[in-house]
Amino acid sequence: MTRLANTNILVLSLPRHDERYTSTTWQISRELALDNNVILVDHPFTFTELLKGFHKPEVRKRILAYFKRPVIEKEGVKVLLPPFVWPVNSLPKGGLYNFFSGLNHQMLARRINRFLKKNDIESLVYVNSFDFYFPSLAKKLVVKPGLNVYHCIDPMVKPFTLRHGPYLEQKAVEQSDMVISTAPALQKKFTDEGIENSFLVPNAANYKLFNKALAIKGAYHKSLSGIEGKVMGYLGNIERRTDFDLLHDALELLSDWHLVMAGPVEAAYVPEQVFDHPRIHFTGSCNHEEAPSVMARFDVAIIPFKCDEVSQGIYPLKLYEYLAAGKPVVSTNFNPEVLDSLSEVVEIGLTPEDFADKVLKAYASDDDEKQKQRALVASKNTWTHRAKQFGALIRSALEKQPKGNVAQRKDQKQPEA
Template identity: 25%
Template sequence: MNLAEQPEQSAALSAQRLVESPTLARPTLVCLSHLRWGFVYQRPQHVMSRLAKDYDVIFFEEPVLAGDEPPRLEASSPADGIEVWVPRLPEGMSAQAINEAQRQLLDERLAQRLPGDLLLWYFTPMSLAFTDHLQAQVTVFDCMDELSAFMGAPAQLVDMERLLMARADVVFTGGVSLWEVKQRQHGNAHPVPSSVDIAHFAQARDAVVEPADQASIARPRLGFFGVIDERFDIELVDQVAALRPDWQIVLVGPVVKIDPQTLPRRPNIHYLGARQYAELPAYLSGWDVALMPFALNASTRFISPTKTPEYLAGGCPVVSTAIRDVVNGYGHSGAVFIADTPQAFVSAIEGALHLKGTPDFLKRVDAALEGMSWDNTSRFMKEQIECLR
């Protein structure tokens, strides 16, 4: 049944019966995300794949606008208990029509499910525009980042976040500095910094087969994996490469929202592109120092980079700019070194080059990571939900 064949009101009423009927099925958790499941494997995928053990997770992505076919939902199941729903909409639709189409597509599909409790999990406040009619048993706002500070953020995002804050039963933040702001806006906010799959990245501590595109690169190697966007300090990387042309800088990840032509081009800077999550330990194993060259600007003011514990779990020393959550969380660990200028970055790297794999360094790393795991993080989040059900 397509959009034209079923009135929107009927679909909405059917979807609402999901929360009004007696519980006959596992709770349905609809996760509304601005990040795609198949993009970079990070917090949304880690958390949702673990919550899927107890809830039926529907990962609802932002729409894809292409062609002129009628609106439809494309569904896939990338992991047990996870369904990814992608709205496919024709080009040229207005913002209001896009929201109306998403609302109806979601209602229709939810109405086909067995009655049961409905949970809503927002990674983006913008999704409230087509879900504000749903009365979930629990509404979660997982505020990973201060999205309004990111390049290309919608003008109405701040207002939408204010509305979501008023509706949310619980708010999680991606780091402590962001929590310090959001806890003044919501009485049930919790700092939940992104965690790490230690066993996965600890593979980098052992001898592994070098990826072919990295094997031929000389050493010492300084590495970065992650999204290369407006948060990345292009000038810092360029100047470090210029100061030490004998060092090789390996950058693994997609280039997003910035012109690739603006990236520095030097013989000792190597752009390897995006790689799968499963491949990252093999790259990390071949680095002598891991880098976090983030620019200090509005888009990085509240970030708490997931890659900090991932690098450390792989047994690699880290040199970072002065990101507040990194300084406060790891600055005294003896495993992460903070520098703000190209010259200071070079000095910090020089001091870190001899640390990788040494027993004392690994002891400091393990102490810094003690108790951290995505299992523990997801368990805490689930406990907050269950307390509200």
């Protein structure tokens, strides 16, 4: 599989580059940037977010972009900081929404086009990574993309997203040349809708980072101080997809265990009996680089997602991160199509009783050999592997394009801000 190289790639990303947790988009972008000129544009903050959060570092960074260099470089990726835009999600579908959304498209395109002109970029591949709020941005670029890719990284779940997301995503897909999804169910959704160029590139792990957890003995993250005894742990967003009833009932059966829930909490979804439980600890968010020191404290790592239609489209980053750390993993059967292929390294708990039994089994049978086996599985599912797949799909599609409609750079000149 030949790597994609010497190509301008413009990525519009719904997950921002400076969020505390990493994202599929960022990991793919930083790997592609090893051989290509990758320009990543974050999803913009709105004027409302500006007024409410002007004191926050991430907002102040975007303010400064109006007066200083709007481009920063991080891990080889050129991050083009976007302007602030109008808050439109609360508007009903129709003319008013379309008007202000159109203004937002123009403001964002203006900043991108200024960058493209200044750096003499005459060809590019455009990747909309789940930022369906800007479905028509590619049409407003001064450089017509040699390839337009829609990258679907998650199912839509929350009311905020569902208000406009489904029809905007459909519009983005209709304007793209190919769709790349992170989970089999997402890929199948597009295939069932008649999208022939629908491909799968699953999520993976930063193996080198999370494998460090194997060597951490006692120097755990400060948020875990004071927690004694056996720990089953979860690292990630704590929200709608979490099966809190199963967790609570399983913990009642594991009377000498603690449950650590590490990550940002959407309190509206968490039952009171879970918040108030003396053996459940919400430790808050941590930086991505600190995650191994959290995970190292887990005796058993868990993925307690609800088993519903939405969860079938989830391919969690934490799956291979846990395995890279060598941790025993117990999961609900939220996505059989993914989990069946990992039955040798992931235990499945179907009920609270079954989940508790699998936690005990995973803990009792853990040893150095199994830790190495899990890490070996993760080592074959890294972001390097995924970026190579992603790039190969782009390369293949470009080769099928008419001559002259390609996104290769004319030279190796580095863009200026």
